[in-house]
Amino acid sequence: MQTVVVWNPKGGVGKSTATVHIALAAELMGDGPALICDVDSQGSTADWHNFRQARELKGPGYAPLQIATLKSQIDQLDAAGAAYLFIDMKAGVGPNDDAILAQADRVLIPLNPKPADMLALNKQMPAIRKAGKPFTFLLSRCRHNLRTNSSTSAALGVLGHVVPALMYEREIYSDTFGHGLTAFELEPDGTAANDIRVVWLAFKQHLAGNN
Numbered sequence: 001m002q003t004v005v006v007w008n009p010k011g012g013v014g015k016s017t018a019t020v021h022i023a024l025a026a027e028l029m030g031d032g033p034a035l036i037c038d039v040d041s042q043g044s045t046a047d048w049h050n051f052r053q054a055r056e057l058k059g060p061g062y063a064p065l066q067i068a069t070l071k072s073q074i075d076q077l078d079a080a081g082a083a084y085l086f087i088d089m090k091a092g093v094g095p096n097d098d099a100i101l102a103q104a105d106r107v108l109i110p111l112n113p114k115p116a117d118m119l120a121l122n123k124q125m126p127a128i129r130k131a132g133k134p135f136t137f138l139l140s141r142c143r144h145n146l147r148t149n150s151s152t153s154a155a156l157g158v159l160g161h162v163v164p165a166l167m168y169e170r171e172i173y174s175d176t177f178g179h180g181l182t183a184f185e186l187e188p189d190g191t192a193a194n195d196i197r198v199v200w201l202a203f204k205q206h207l208a209g210n211n
């Protein structure tokens with residue numbers, strides 16, 4: 001099992017949106033079982049999962065991880081045959097960050113291609129490097145045809161790997177959390193669902209060490 005910790009201390013960059021969409025993409029594209037876990041007391045991803053269960057919609061499963069027993073729980077999920085575990089982190093800095101990051105096979109860092117996000121990232125780079133885990137950037141909430149998409153991607157490429165596919169700013173995502181839905185149910189053939197499929201394929205290749 002690969003444990004992916006979705007982390008960016010900057011708030012509102014799209015961590016939870018990326019977590020649930022990418023995990024579901026993995027399931028729908030036959031790469032599961034994929035699990036999610038929310039370690040943010042705000043609980044968006046856990047709520048999303050509960051709403052989803054109430055609607056009897058399938059996957060991804062929820063892993064209720066406890067910090068004190070994190071490693072043994074993750075080992076058990078691995079032994080039970082899970083393929084991917086996506087852990088949605090909180091914004092800011094928390095007392096459990098080190099313990100959670102210690103379990104990561106890879107840290108996925110969503111950020112928006114905007115100067116404010118790059119400045120914030122710059123301040124976080126020492127903490128990201130200190131975690132000592134491989135990390136990958138994901139450009140999220142991108143707007144079409146902006147030069148900053150490619151210039152930000154190039155700048156990030158100097159710091160580390162960047163998923164070679166973008167999550168665009170799309171209205172559909174705002175309809176997902178409060179209902180346990182994703183773009184895959186709302187518009188399965190729409191542009192957002194397609195974006196996520198491409199993002200997952202690219203990220204999966206990278207996790208497998210193929211790019």
Ligand SMILES: Nc1ncnc2c1ncn2[C@@H]1O[C@H](COP(=O)(O)OP(=O)(O)OP(=O)(O)O)[C@@H](O)[C@H]1O
Binds near residue numbers: 168174
């Ligand atoms: N690609 C996108 N297009 C449009 N809206 C988006 C996109 N990604 C996220 N959003 C919206 O932005 C808000 C913040 O997204 P999200 O909760 O995923 O960010 P986060 O990084 O998890 O936030 P927090 O730091 O508070 O946990 C939500 O209202 C979400 O619907």
Ligand SMILES: [Mg+2]
Binds near residue numbers: 017
């Ligand atoms: Mg969140």
